[in-house]
Amino acid sequence: MAGSGKDFSTSPLTEEDLVRYSRQILFPAFGEEGQRKLRQAHVLIAGVGGLGSPVSIYLACAGIGKLTLVDSDAVELSNLNRQILHGEEDIGEQKVMSAARKLKKLNSTVEINPLAVRITPESIPGLLRGINLVVDCLDNMKTRFILNEGCVQAGIALIHGGIAGMIGEITTIIPGQTPCFACIFPRDVEGKKPFPVFGCTPALIASLQVMEAIKLLAGFGELLTGKMLYINGERMECTQAPLQKNKACRVCGGGNI
């Protein structure tokens, strides 16, 4: 938990770490150096629902040094088909607290910072202080625009994921290098809520978000930048739409579209 005393992020890998993470350290492009980079990272997970549950589980198990969880909602019965960090006994509890408890059991060496607050234009600069990477696990466009603008201003990479039914989308945004969220979606449009979804859909997209996070933090592989990957589970099809930075982008391009 936050303020638990020991700063795990700067401590060297222990004998226990070398065993715990041995199967990923075996990956040639990753190795002990990659593991150390994960240990030094502070990742913010925006939303601990359908996407945020598996994202935080896999990031905790992979040995990220510190995870900040941000979500102002409490667990509801209708969440349980997909939000796998939460169970029946957690209904009514703040999602970040329910999540922190489970994540700590999975990996006690990861520092978990649960914040039951809303992401707003006022709160975002403070939330992003000291953060190396943000994973977008939100369920609405309005907050995504706030998160994107905060990340662009702070120069922090953002891994976007979105889901509906059996379909998901994902792209990695690196401020200054790739199109930002507002380059891709210039206008704020709200989807219908509640949206239909199976639990397997966020699980799939979340796994891809974590792959991007590990590669980005450890510095290997090819990132999903400059394109949106769509996975259609209904038809078992994967497609990609190329994307370019928009010089007229109101967030990163210095103008109005």
Add this chain to the structure above:
Amino acid sequence: MNVKVKLFGLLPRRFPGYNPEQGMEVLLPQGARVKDLLARLDISKEEGGIVAMNGLVQKADAELRDGSVVHVFHPIAGG
């Protein structure tokens, strides 16, 4: 004029028989704009339909060219 349309996200299911590899040809009047294409595809403004050419998102009044390949998508907002 003809434009080749490739659909993404939740849009392909609206067009039975749509082939994601090939996309589909859409016949439009000469001088048609992005908003005309969205109207032809029956994608309302509220749905946030986005039209991109070569990866660049186009404004609603941008003119389309015969033979262009356009990508059409909209945000998938759940999480």
